[in-house]
Amino acid sequence: MEDKKDLSLNIMSEANAAVPKEPVQNAEAKSTAITAGVEEVKSQEIFSEFREHSVAEFFKKNRQMLGFSGKVRSLTTLVHEYVTNSLDACEEAKILPNIYVKIDTLPDGHLRLYVEDNGPGIPKQFIGKALGQMLAGTKFHRFVQQRGQQGIGAAGCTMYAQITTGKPVHVRSSTGDNNIYECDIAVDLKTNSPKISNMVEYTGKYRGLTVIGEFGEVKYDKSEYSPFEYLKATALANPHAQITMVEPNGERTVFQRAHSEVPDRPKPAQPHPLGVTTDDLINYSHHSKERKLSSFLTTNFARVSDAKIEELKKLCPSINFDKMPRELKWEEAEALVNAFKQIKWIAPSADPLRPIGKEQIEKALKNVLQPEFISVSERSPKVFRGGVPFLVEVGIAYKGKAGRQKADGTVGLDVKRFANRAPLLFDAGGCATMEAVKTIDWGRYGLKDIENMPVTLFMNLVSVHVPYTSAGKQAISPEEEIVEEFRYAIMEVARDLDRYISGKIRDEQREARKKAILRYVKQLASDLPYLAGEKTPEELEKKLIQIIESKYSKIFEKGRLSQDEEKKIKKDIENAAEDLEE
Amino acid sequence: MARKKDVSKELIEKSVEKSNSPLTKEDLLVKQKLEELGKNLIKEIEQGQSPQFETVLRARSNILHGEEGYLYLGDKKEKRVFLNVAQAKKFMQTVAVAAKCKKFKEENLHTSIRGLFYQLKFTLGEDIDEELFEEQSESNELVEDLEVALNLKREDLNLSTDRKGVVAGNLILKDKFGGEEIEIDCTKQGRSGWMIPSDVDNGMEFIDVDVDYVLVIEKDALWQRLNEDKFWKKENCLIITPKGQASRGCRRLIRKLADRGLPIYCFMDCDAWGWYIYWTIKTGSMNLAYLGKNIATPEAKFIGVTMSDIERYDFLKKLTINAKEVDIKRAEELLSYPWINKYEDWVKELKTVLDTKKKIEQDALQGPRLTFVGEYLREKIEKKLFLH
Numbered sequence: 001m002e003d004k005k006d007l008s009l010n011i012m013s014e015a016n017a018a019v020p021k022e023p024v025q026n027a028e029a030k031s032t033a034i035t036a037g038v039e040e041v042k043s044q045e046i047f048s049e050f051r052e053h054s055v056a057e058f059f060k061k062n063r064q065m066l067g068f069s070g071k072v073r074s075l076t077t078l079v080h081e082y083v084t085n086s087l088d089a090c091e092e093a094k095i096l097p098n099i100y101v102k103i104d105t106l107p108d109g110h111l112r113l114y115v116e117d118n119g120p121g122i123p124k125q126f127i128g129k130a131l132g133q134m135l136a137g138t139k140f141h142r143f144v145q146q147r148g149q150q151g152i153g154a155a156g157c158t159m160y161a162q163i164t165t166g167k168p169v170h171v172r173s174s175t176g177d178n179n180i181y182e183c184d185i186a187v188d189l190k191t192n193s194p195k196i197s198n199m200v201e202y203t204g205k206y207r208g209l210t211v212i213g214e215f216g217e218v219k220y221d222k223s224e225y226s227p228f229e230y231l232k233a234t235a236l237a238n239p240h241a242q243i244t245m246v247e248p249n250g251e252r253t254v255f256q257r258a259h260s261e262v263p264d265r266p267k268p269a270q271p272h273p274l275g276v277t278t279d280d281l282i283n284y285s286h287h288s289k290e291r292k293l294s295s296f297l298t299t300n301f302a303r304v305s306d307a308k309i310e311e312l313k314k315l316c317p318s319i320n321f322d323k324m325p326r327e328l329k330w331e332e333a334e335a336l337v338n339a340f341k342q343i344k345w346i347a348p349s350a351d352p353l354r355p356i357g358k359e360q361i362e363k364a365l366k367n368v369l370q371p372e373f374i375s376v377s378e379r380s381p382k383v384f385r386g387g388v389p390f391l392v393e394v395g396i397a398y399k400g401k402a403g404r405q406k407a408d409g410t411v412g413l414d415v416k417r418f419a420n421r422a423p424l425l426f427d428a429g430g431c432a433t434m435e436a437v438k439t440i441d442w443g444r445y446g447l448k449d450i451e452n453m454p455v456t457l458f459m460n461l462v463s464v465h466v467p468y469t470s471a472g473k474q475a476i477s478p479e480e481e482i483v484e485e486f487r488y489a490i491m492e493v494a495r496d497l498d499r500y501i502s503g504k505i506r507d508e509q510r511e512a513r514k515k516a517i518l519r520y521v522k523q524l525a526s527d528l529p530y531l532a533g534e535k536t537p538e539e540l541e542k543k544l545i546q547i548i549e550s551k552y553s554k555i556f557e558k559g560r561l562s563q564d565e566e567k568k569i570k571k572d573i574e575n576a577a578e579d580l581e582e
Numbered sequence: 583m584a585r586k587k588d589v590s591k592e593l594i595e596k597s598v599e600k601s602n603s604p605l606t607k608e609d610l611l612v613k614q615k616l617e618e619l620g621k622n623l624i625k626e627i628e629q630g631q632s633p634q635f636e637t638v639l640r641a642r643s644n645i646l647h648g649e650e651g652y653l654y655l656g657d658k659k660e661k662r663v664f665l666n667v668a669q670a671k672k673f674m675q676t677v678a679v680a681a682k683c684k685k686f687k688e689e690n691l692h693t694s695i696r697g698l699f700y701q702l703k704f705t706l707g708e709d710i711d712e713e714l715f716e717e718q719s720e721s722n723e724l725v726e727d728l729e730v731a732l733n734l735k736r737e738d739l740n741l742s743t744d745r746k747g748v749v750a751g752n753l754i755l756k757d758k759f760g761g762e763e764i765e766i767d768c769t770k771q772g773r774s775g776w777m778i779p780s781d782v783d784n785g786m787e788f789i790d791v792d793v794d795y796v797l798v799i800e801k802d803a804l805w806q807r808l809n810e811d812k813f814w815k816k817e818n819c820l821i822i823t824p825k826g827q828a829s830r831g832c833r834r835l836i837r838k839l840a841d842r843g844l845p846i847y848c849f850m851d852c853d854a855w856g857w858y859i860y861w862t863i864k865t866g867s868m869n870l871a872y873l874g875k876n877i878a879t880p881e882a883k884f885i886g887v888t889m890s891d892i893e894r895y896d897f898l899k900k901l902t903i904n905a906k907e908v909d910i911k912r913a914e915e916l917l918s919y920p921w922i923n924k925y926e927d928w929v930k931e932l933k934t935v936l937d938t939k940k941k942i943e944q945d946a947l948q949g950p951r952l953t954f955v956g957e958y959l960r961e962k963i964e965k966k967l968f969l970h
Contacts, residue, residue: 513667516667517664517665517667519671519710519712520670520671520674520706522707523674523706523707523714524633524664524673524677524678527674527677527678527680527681528620528624528627528633528681529620529624530620530684530685531616531617531619531677531680532619532623532624533620533621534620534621534624543627543628543630544627544664546630547627547630547631547632548665551632551665
């Protein structure tokens with residue numbers, strides 16, 4: 001942020017994207033994935049419009065785009081910012097997260113939000129930047145799949161507190177060295193710099209970060225958009241986290257850790273030209289230390305070779321590739337992004353993708369929903385927009401606590417959407433996930449009435465570049481490849497559920513048949529020895545029961561079918577058909 | 583197979599020797615068949631399979647008729663399987679029936695299928711709210727299954743049916759029954775005649791049958807008329823009345839008499855019932871097709887009353903009655919059966935019925951004088967005025 005002049009120019013994309021998520025001692029490791037941000041045209045308008053405005057002005061005018069629209073949603077956004085920061089920080093530090101969230105109603109109608117974690121904590125000298133400066137410490141040399149791709153960051157929350165209550169946020173932190181400090185933090189809205197006050201230090205046993213803030217224009221309820229649902233969803237996608245929530249009425253819910261292994265740290269990777277938007281390019285170029293535009297491109301982006309620079313030069317003859325990267329103009333950036341799309345690239349590496357994993361999703365679903373049946377898809381990485389790698393993970397849970405309580409009290413299909421483990425609660429309508437759900441022919445899987453079934457669909461998009469539909473970052477753009485991949489994954493798990501339900505029905509039928517036949521065993525076993533003049537009723541009864549038990553044995557155990565069992569089912573269906581004929 | 587036979591022979595000889603049983607060899611063979619059924623079922627159970635036995639399909643699709651002129655079952659088989667929800671109960675019941683029949687056999691006692699039903703009507707167990715048999719109709723079908731599967735008649739299983747039918751004439755039989763052996767002379771049965779038992783095979787033996795033909799008369803009234811006339815004595819024939827539809831025993835007796843080369847003449851009403859009774863005697867019925875030629879007498883001839891009698895005997899014209907719907911329907915039905923419409927004389931007869939819509943009862947022949955019935959029969963038999 002050496003160059004303040006560039007700040008306003010950067011606001012848009014950065015505000016949308018990540019702001020410092022992690023403790024600043026990890027500043028190198030921390031930051032910041034690129035973002036799709038807004039549609040390009042829109043971005044351009046905003047850029048020119050707000051060029052001269054301060055960060056605070058920008059924030060005030062654009063809060064709805066940043067997740068602060070509606071009182072319920074605003075509260076959820078606040079919880080989201082703090083909790084994702086905690087999760088990301090713990091992940092970086094290889095700590096199993098324990099997160100405590102408490103919401104209190106204050107007499108003046110404001111809400112107090114208390115979020116405490118057991119993360120690495122933030123060293124005192126960095127706390128101001130982390131919570132009191134927008135867009136601080138931005139570096140663009142990493143291309144990492146992280147939760148914190150969205151929202152406005154903790155400093156944004158601080159600003160929201162200031163704007164709605166005029167109060168700073170209170171912070172307590174320690175890196176675990178027995179030194180704990182507490183202070184109040186605000187953002188100086190004119191200079192975009194942190195204002196720290198009431199600093200106290202003392203010794204004690206604590207490691208982590210606690211943030212306490214008072215917020216206005218927020219409301220607590222337990223709707224599907226509430227912090228409660230948000231945390232429940234977060235627990236689903238982060239089975240390694242233990243999350244405790246205390247609601248304003250004192251009700252306490254613990255989302256238990258289902259799995260005690262911290263996910264691998266995502267590997268950084270350079271952005272691929274095909275995943276870059278115009279404002280990303282502007283952002284990167286303005287922070288580059290390279291002297292030439294050409295070397296900026298080859299060093300900061302994957303798969304950009306000197307030969308590709310030559311191709312770009314031909315496609316964009318008006319651009320001077322020898323000029324300073326920071327002199328790149330919007331129009332030029334736009335032309336470059338268009339040129340990227342005309343060139344054949346080697347696909348980016350799928351290595352940085354870190355899916356939650358089939359086993360972990362199963363554990364999480366089991367832990368949170370206690371369903372009767374679970375199936376999780378296993379798909380390999382694909383690319384969209386011609387080169388951006390992604391992977392979808394879809395889980396289905398049936399019965400137990402699965403499904404969504406509807407207004408009329410019945411339970412129906414619940415779709416839990418995630419992007420890189422971060423729950424998406426809003427703007428479901430245009431989301432790639434819903435697009436996929438809507439276009440499935442559920443009848444083919446015996447799930448025609450899915451809307452009224454106790455089913456939860458867990459859908460996670462894993463990508464270093466999640467294409468959001470808007471700055472609110474609550475919906476995944478329905479890219480054809482992504483929707484198609486989600487469809488395949490849904491079909492995979494739907495097929496499993498179908499098999500389970502029909503298998504269960506068959507099992508019930510088999511059980512009924514078995515019982516019907518067992519009724520007559522005793523009589524048959526007592527008549528036969530007399531008729532034949534050999535054997536005893538006891539011998540025959542035992543043997544007959546064995547035969548019946550084996551023919552009508554359970555085909556479904558623990559919600560899973562082995563291949564052998566599947567073969568058996570097939571045979572059983574044939575037998576049943578024969579029985580019918582007879 | 584050979585070994586099996588030896589063993590069974592041995593078994594029979596042994597048991598005859600040991601118990602000095604009153605059972606005949608035939609009885610022991612039946613008992614052995616029952617035991618074999620049981621042994622086969624046990625073998626399957628030992629091999630871990632569902633016990634099952636085969637029986638011949640008794641559905642319409644497997645009822646055949648051929649040149650010989652009777653109904654019989656084809657080769658289509660069906661399985662009775664215990665491990666099949668739809669069949670388990672019936673299977674268990676069939677085995678229960680078979681076991682009971684073995685017991686009757688050993689005790690050398692007979693009972694009706696109703697008696698069998700009561701022997702088997704008990705609860706399946708304290709914890710099962712179900713009886714082995716609830717209705718007699720359940721057991722009837724199973725008895726047939728056993729008959730077919732073992733290739734036996736129910737009479738062989740000591741199951742008797744209702745007696746019906748009376749005989750008079752020069753027939754002498756030996757009846758071994760209840761440990762006694764008596765001779766029956768059907769010329770010495772007075773006004774009542776000898777009542778045909780349900781089983782004319784087991785423990786029944788013809789000693790002398792010195793007659794020229796057998797006359798089967800539908801109605802008891804007409805039989806009594808002819809008996810009073812000593813028609814059987816004058817004509818040297820047997821007169822039998824099934825008293826309506828012929829019982830199994832009656833049909834079996836007719837078959838056995840035909841086996842001795844005796845002509846069988848049937849004298850029936852010219853109406854739905856009369857035809858039906860006649861055809862049941864001649865070809866057997868679809869219900870009992872599984873007994874095939876054992877219960878059918880294709881050689882039987884129909885004396886009357888026929889539609890052409892109306893022309894021949896003027897007085898009958900005034901004694902016809904209008905055919906009812908059931909008669910017309912029956913006539914149409916008979917015309918549709920290939921084992922009937924292959925006889926041209928019958929086609930003509932039934933078509934006349936359909937045309938004139940008339941019928942005549944055999945009683946009408948008493949119109950001129952009571953003894954005319956005899957005269958009528960004599961003339962017809964002499965001139966061989968029969969329908970097939």
